[in-house]
Amino acid sequence: xxxPFSYLDSMRGAFINELKELIQxxxxxxxxxxxxxxxxxxxxxxxxxxxxxxxxxxxxETPRHPVVYGEWLGAPGAPTILIxxxxxxxxxxxxxxxxxxxxxxxxxxxxxxxxxxxxDDKGQIFANIKAAQALAQNGGLxxxxxxxxxxxxxxxxxxxxxxxxxxxxLLRADVAVISDTAVLSLETPSIIYALRGLTYLEIEVSxxxxxxxxxQWGGSVHNPLQALCEIIAALHNPDGSINVEGFYDKVRPIxxxxxxxxxxxxxxxxxxxxxxGAPQPWGEPSYSLRERVSARPTLEVHGLIxxxxxxxxxxxxxxxxxxxxxxRLVNDQDPHxxxxxxxxxxxKLTPPTVRSKVTPINYGDPAVVPIDSAxxxxxxxxxxxxxxxxxxxxxxxxxxxxxxxxSRMFHIPVLLVGYGLSDDGAHGPNExxxxxxxxxxxxxxxxxxxxxxxxxxxxxxx
Amino acid sequence: xxxPFSYLDSMRGAFINELKELIQxxxxxxxxxxxxxxxxxxxxxxxxxxxxxxxxxxxxETPRHPVVYGEWLGAPGAPTILIxxxxxxxxxxxxxxxxxxxxxxxxxxxxxxxxxxxxDDKGQIFANIKAAQALAQNGGLxxxxxxxxxxxxxxxxxxxxxxxxxxxxLLRADVAVISDTAVLSLETPSIIYALRGLTYLEIEVSxxxxxxxxxQWGGSVHNPLQALCEIIAALHNPDGSINVEGFYDKVRPIxxxxxxxxxxxxxxxxxxxxxxGAPQPWGEPSYSLRERVSARPTLEVHGLIxxxxxxxxxxxxxxxxxxxxxxRLVNDQDPHxxxxxxxxxxxKLTPPTVRSKVTPINYGDPAVVPIDSAxxxxxxxxxxxxxxxxxxxxxxxxxxxxxxxxSRMFHIPVLLVGYGLSDDGAHGPNExxxxxxxxxxxxxxxxxxxxxxxxxxxxxxx
Numbered sequence: 001x002x003x004p005f006s007y008l009d010s011m012r013g014a015f016i017n018e019l020k021e022l023i024q025x026x027x028x029x030x031x032x033x034x035x036x037x038x039x040x041x042x043x044x045x046x047x048x049x050x051x052x053x054x055x056x057x058x059x060x061e062t063p064r065h066p067v068v069y070g071e072w073l074g075a076p077g078a079p080t081i082l083i084x085x086x087x088x089x090x091x092x093x094x095x096x097x098x099x100x101x102x103x104x105x106x107x108x109x110x111x112x113x114x115x116x117x118x119x120d121d122k123g124q125i126f127a128n129i130k131a132a133q134a135l136a137q138n139g140g141l142x143x144x145x146x147x148x149x150x151x152x153x154x155x156x157x158x159x160x161x162x163x164x165x166x167x168x169x170l171l172r173a174d175v176a177v178i179s180d181t182a183v184l185s186l187e188t189p190s191i192i193y194a195l196r197g198l199t200y201l202e203i204e205v206s207x208x209x210x211x212x213x214x215x216q217w218g219g220s221v222h223n224p225l226q227a228l229c230e231i232i233a234a235l236h237n238p239d240g241s242i243n244v245e246g247f248y249d250k251v252r253p254i255x256x257x258x259x260x261x262x263x264x265x266x267x268x269x270x271x272x273x274x275x276x277g278a279p280q281p282w283g284e285p286s287y288s289l290r291e292r293v294s295a296r297p298t299l300e301v302h303g304l305i306x307x308x309x310x311x312x313x314x315x316x317x318x319x320x321x322x323x324x325x326x327x328r329l330v331n332d333q334d335p336h337x338x339x340x341x342x343x344x345x346x347x348k349l350t351p352p353t354v355r356s357k358v359t360p361i362n363y364g365d366p367a368v369v370p371i372d373s374a375x376x377x378x379x380x381x382x383x384x385x386x387x388x389x390x391x392x393x394x395x396x397x398x399x400x401x402x403x404x405x406x407s408r409m410f411h412i413p414v415l416l417v418g419y420g421l422s423d424d425g426a427h428g429p430n431e432x433x434x435x436x437x438x439x440x441x442x443x444x445x446x447x448x449x450x451x452x453x454x455x456x457x458x459x460x461x462x
Numbered sequence: 463x464x465x466p467f468s469y470l471d472s473m474r475g476a477f478i479n480e481l482k483e484l485i486q487x488x489x490x491x492x493x494x495x496x497x498x499x500x501x502x503x504x505x506x507x508x509x510x511x512x513x514x515x516x517x518x519x520x521x522x523e524t525p526r527h528p529v530v531y532g533e534w535l536g537a538p539g540a541p542t543i544l545i546x547x548x549x550x551x552x553x554x555x556x557x558x559x560x561x562x563x564x565x566x567x568x569x570x571x572x573x574x575x576x577x578x579x580x581x582d583d584k585g586q587i588f589a590n591i592k593a594a595q596a597l598a599q600n601g602g603l604x605x606x607x608x609x610x611x612x613x614x615x616x617x618x619x620x621x622x623x624x625x626x627x628x629x630x631x632l633l634r635a636d637v638a639v640i641s642d643t644a645v646l647s648l649e650t651p652s653i654i655y656a657l658r659g660l661t662y663l664e665i666e667v668s669x670x671x672x673x674x675x676x677x678q679w680g681g682s683v684h685n686p687l688q689a690l691c692e693i694i695a696a697l698h699n700p701d702g703s704i705n706v707e708g709f710y711d712k713v714r715p716i717x718x719x720x721x722x723x724x725x726x727x728x729x730x731x732x733x734x735x736x737x738x739g740a741p742q743p744w745g746e747p748s749y750s751l752r753e754r755v756s757a758r759p760t761l762e763v764h765g766l767i768x769x770x771x772x773x774x775x776x777x778x779x780x781x782x783x784x785x786x787x788x789x790r791l792v793n794d795q796d797p798h799x800x801x802x803x804x805x806x807x808x809x810k811l812t813p814p815t816v817r818s819k820v821t822p823i824n825y826g827d828p829a830v831v832p833i834d835s836a837x838x839x840x841x842x843x844x845x846x847x848x849x850x851x852x853x854x855x856x857x858x859x860x861x862x863x864x865x866x867x868x869s870r871m872f873h874i875p876v877l878l879v880g881y882g883l884s885d886d887g888a889h890g891p892n893e894x895x896x897x898x899x900x901x902x903x904x905x906x907x908x909x910x911x912x913x914x915x916x917x918x919x920x921x922x923x924x
Contacts, residue, residue: 219758284681297681305557313617313824361774
């Protein structure tokens with residue numbers, strides 16, 4: 001028996017190859033046609049959970065994609081940790097041919113592993129499974145572990161809340177850990193204490209009852225594409241704030257203290273330019289870039305659909321136009337109320353020359369995690385020992401709705417212990433996972449499990 | 463030998479079947495992949511020209527799709543007529559599944575023949591070829607005929623002007639006829655005396671250099687989809703007029719006399735609603751609906767492209783967004799100058815947070831045809847004898863750039879003798895051609911050829 005860290009060093013190459021196998025599976029949850037691939041990924045995750053020493057591993061059905069569950073409860077009296085992750089991935093549609101290599105053929109390049117899901121979230125949940133395996137095979141797990149790995153995160157986890165609610169006894173734990181976020185940088189890891197929520201919806205504008213010839217009818221019909229542009233344009237004020245009545249009513253102001261803390265890990269304009277490549281920052285002028293991307297709510301257009309999108313010219317005046325839109329939300333905004341406010345605003349902005357319809361796609365609550373618990377302190381120490389540096393505390397702009405669910409249902413701390421980097425290209429082309437992050441992530445999780453195993457359940461739960 | 467009208471009656475069913483064969487060919491000129499089908503259509507048109515008695519039939523190559531030419535010059539001293547049409551068709555992309563039957567499987571339903579190109583323009587040019595055949599086989603053609611049938615009309619005839627210029631002697635005639643327009647109604651045929659021109663272009667907006675995660679960067683990056691919507695929205699004023707500096711400078715005002723004439727064939731709001739199905743008219747309030755769709759310039763969006771267009775949710779903040787836009791133009795607007803004005807306006811509307819680019823796709827000049835010539839009188843009589851009713855004079859909102867080319871190059875009258883109906887669904891789903899229009903169209907062309915054949919070339923040329 002060696003120690004888990006040495007074991008990890010000896011297995012580094014093998015674990016990378018195993019991760020590649022998982023990335024090869026095209027588990028795109030939003031595409032019905034990929035349901036079989038999503039299931040294959042679930043089965044491979046289940047197999048690795050067994051390999052990590054989980055004594056019970058089960059694939060639960062849901063109305064859409066399965067949930068993988070694995071547990072080892074062989075440490076009576078020790079705390080129980082619930083580790084959440086997801087094995088589904090974002091789509092890879094690539095009209096601009098930006099992917100340099102096939103998204104589902106993982107390739108190592110300059111210390112990174114390229115492939116859809118490498119960072120979000122296959123690589124990160126895999127690091128946690130392998131950390132458990134390293135402990136299980138080298139002296140045994142120091143605490144009880146439950147893994148919950150879902151296949152619907154990228155479509156807003158429509159069935160997860162119901163699953164958790166109806167399996168509360170099975171899932172009950174003293175602390176939850178999620179690795180699905182980015183650290184500030186390889187040199188400076190970070191622990192997330194706040195996440196934005198989400199309201200995702202479609203806005204559809206209809207005009208004529210069928211596509212018309214623009215030569216024949218143009219000038220007399222309010223073109224639905226144009227009307228949609230007018231509505232979308234009107235949803236922001238010129239200063240970048242959102243023009244939806246009541247939108248900011250429940251936004252909790254950022255305290256002076258927190259603003260000062262955020263200012264300590266600034267997002268500089270040059271760093272912003274390096275990472276986005278965009279010509280100039282945009283957004284609410286009275287908030288810093290770091291605040292805009294994490295502590296303030298947003299409204300984004302994700303897709304415009306309508307009319308002719310082929311090569312060359314077609315002079316159609318189309319019957320319909322559609323936009324995919326989402327809002328990132330902060331405490332205490334309610335995703336359903338925001339949907340209602342947007343619907344009302346779109347109705348108000350719709351002239352009598354067209355009709356409009358707002359259809360919700362999915363929701364997620366914003367979340368704030370208390371940063372002064374013993375569990376968080378265990379995580380800070382785990383980064384120090386496992387990653388090699390003390391972490392900073394940060395807000396995260398993305399949405400992980402299950403964080404709010406865990407807090408609400410189990411009243412336990414939820415630790416956001418991420419291993420990604422902000423330039424990983426999650427959701428975009430050429431997604432990658434830094435292999436040094438993968439390695440340090442596994443080390444951090446080994447250290448975290450060790451730290452929590454030395455505590456009592458009551459200490460962990462805080 | 464019977465007379466051409468009786469011959470037509472006996473051949474009615476056979477001609478419909480022949481037209482169906484032509485519609486079956488998927489001659490979509492804008493799609494490179496359909497180039498072979500476009501050529502097949504050219505060959506079938508050539509075959510019918512031979513059947514109509516043309517003594518020389520030739521397929522000319524161009525850089526893209528071929529031009530079909532056929533002539534019979536066996537009436538020395540008689541006038542020469544140049545009959546133009548096109549055998550290419552619009553695309554049939556059908557994301558909303560609106561086509562009730564396959565676009566390239568022509569089907570007769572309630573007196574109409576459904577299929578892409580049935581009305582625009584296969585059915586109409588076919589009517590003219592069959593009218594020539596009816597005369598050729600029943601007493602002989604009364605005048606010299608030249609057919610010019612191109613395969614690039616739906617992509618803006620990029621090679622036609624050059625072809626005409628370099629074949630002036632071959633094509634020289636005393637009058638030109640084009641059947642590619644709609645009559646007012648089956649009961650009231652119409653002759654078009656003005657056509658709108660066209661400037662078709664793409665507006666592209668770029669922001670970040672790759673697609674980003676909206677959770678990670680949203681709120682700090684000017685979303686190109688939103689910026690595009692803002693630019694598109696700003697290209698119109700709230701009253702429906704176009705907000706492009708200088709756009710109206712060269713628009714010839716509609717004379718009081720012409721406004722009075724237009725008012726005699728009004729487009730009523732109820733008829734507009736019946737045909738468009740849209741909730742309420744839109745556009746410049748100081749112009750009547752008929753004026754808006756024919757005598758005034760427009761700016762239309764034909765497609766919006768960018769971001770995620772699939773099923774469900776993807777939270778991408780895309781790098782690019784594109785709009786397909788065209789302007790219908792009236793005398794004396796110049797299509798190239800309008801492109802320049804739009805480019806300048808888009809530049810002015812582009813904030814420093816994104817980049818924009820305007821790319822021209824194609825152009826067409828507006829045209830006005832003198833309505834007091836002997837040739838027009840021959841056409842009026844032809845409708846009376848062939849269609850059965852006296853035609854009214856109308857403007858047409860669409861664009862047929864070759865009209866301006868013929869006038870400019872040969873200084874001859876160009877007769878727009880159309881057989882379509884405005885609800886034929888040209889360019890949209892379920893395009894159809896009324897079979898009674900097809901029949902009366904053939905009769906009208908027989909009568910027109912007879913009328914012109916009784917005149918001298920000088921009388922025809924006017």
